[in-house]
Amino acid sequence: MSTTRLTSETAPADRAGAPRRGTLPRRSLKRQFSKENITKVLFVVPAALYILLFFGYPVVKNIVMSLQDYTTKTFFTGEAPWVGIENYVTVISSNLFWPSLINTALFTIGSIAGQFVIGLALAAFFKRRFPLNNFLRSMLLLPWLLPLIVASATWRSILDQDSGILNRFLGTLGIEAVPWLTDPSVALTAVILVNIWIGIPFNVTILYGGLQDIPDELYEAGALDGATGWKAFWHITWPNLRPVVSVVLLLGVVYTLKVLDIILGLTNGGPANATQTLAIRSYQESFVNFEFGVGAAFSNILILISLLFAIIYLRANRRQVDE
């Protein structure tokens, strides 16, 4: 509200000042080259250059590549015939596009929901003081420190249908062996479970930091008014944690959308394409089938989806600042 009132007040003043504009350019020209402004520009240049080289160039190159017939030949001859949107047509009309899009959505939603809920529960748990708290919390970081390819190889043997330790354990409880990675209806769930395990440390760490920032006085005051337990969580913890939560969720979504190594290591997109995601499609088209143009088209679609979430996040954040 306050911002709109401000602009409506300043507008007439601006219009009134219009006739005097004639003298402005010279003064502003001088101001443009003032020492202060040059310094400002110099501060911006390194960052701008960095963004241009390491973000701008790859993105532009990827977009251009997706509009070309870019194959192994291109690397030697440098020739990549322009094919317009043909690669995108190939991508969207391929039988695997919609299943892999749906898998990407299920994988992302499933992973984020699991990681976040378990992460928040653990973060809240570790907020209490108890012996070995710090030690256990640092042990929790282990999955994060393991190289993903090691983690996925380990999980592949844990989830093996016949001799995997998980099925052996379930067997002692009288549960029949679950075909974790070999049944198309279970494989995606198995892959999501592993990804949840990998994502928990990140969620715990950030959420724990957020919880530490909530002043204890709020809880003390709340307790006086009868807000304890769930009520305290709902009325004190949650509202204060919201900025942290939105960061965790956004980063989580962007990380999860592009997950590649875990799925490659566990199932390689199988069984029977049950764990194909857009990232896997992009990788396989580019580095297995050597159709770099089609692979680039897949990854551009993925980037577009990530961008969508980034915009949602920025909007949500701007509203918070305004509030």
Place this chain on the structure above:
Amino acid sequence: MRKRRLTTLLAIAAITPLALTACAGGGGGGQAKGDPDTLTVLDYYNNEPDKTLIQAAIDKCAEELDVTIKRETVPGKDLIQKVLQRSSSKTLPDVLMLDNPDLQEIAATGGLAPLSDYDVDTSGFADGILEAATYEDEVYGLAPTVNTLGLFYNEDLLAAAGVEPPTTWDELKTAAATLTTGDQYGLAFSAIATYEGSWQFLPFMWTNGGDETDLGTPEVAEALQLWVDLVDSGAASKSVLNWSQADVKDQFVAGKAAMMINGPWQIPGLAETPDVKWGTVQVPVNEAGQTPIAPLGGEVWTVPVTGDDEKQAKAASFVECISSDDNQLELATERYTVPTKTELADEYVEAVPTMEAFTEQVANARSRTGQLGEEWPEAATVIYTAIQLALTGQASVEDAFEQASAG
């Protein structure tokens, strides 16, 4: 506000070309001219014992040709990416090793020099490997030794069950069923969703008269039916869907599979567990009397186009040297692979009797790219997808290939 943004943009615009030219400058001086007596070699034998064994062969040829060799090894997975990177920066090595199904793809880029340009003698080599190394009627590479697939069996387990090594599909099914008890499966193979799965399927498909140019034939479907039967009957684990060939070997070594489809490159690994006694036979055929046809594996040595003709000629001599008779026998004996010159077969089997089945198998083996050339990766993708669809029950054996090729 808007003016300030404009200034920033202008500043960036002024500086960008400088940065970009700086980058371009780095790429220009690419091709390593260097010493004319030094050859650079790129291969993927990055693990022992292969790394050392290949090094010995390389050293021998270096001495014979009086050149210095600078060798670089990369993991198998990274080789093609490395080759592509280097061809775009014009820094290809003088001698390049390629996995044989990749040769035609790389030759098609124009990045390799035909060996006939340097009068390399390609006579006496098995047809299958020459087929793999040929692109548009020119031979681009030579392989000293090759490998293929066969059936390994656990001698003790088969003897205990009174089972003879199977030679036909029916015998295979019966043997596998008899050998399946408790934790132990009768047979293990790899039906994984990668080219490895397709490669393991080929001996069954080809032996039965199937062909990659038409995957819709009943011969191909019959071969797939065999795999489905083996898994559905419980004689092979459902995990074959996710097993690489290394996993298959582990199952065999652990006594969890009495037989396995695998290649001779697993023999050094099998030697680490001497209490597991094993033998090999050729891959079983559908009907007695058929000739088992297995795919040909192994690496070919090629001469990339580097623009330095003198060096390319030296590289061609090097390729010829590494595939010489002596080298073939030596490498074959040490690495449990099969010499590519057919006339060496008898001498080799005499020296290494355990390789008899594989040596016979190689004589009739086919290359994966002989028919389809650069189109092979697509067919291979269809094959492993169809296998996965059929083994998981997502499609019937008859529909699997059609559904898989719909992409």
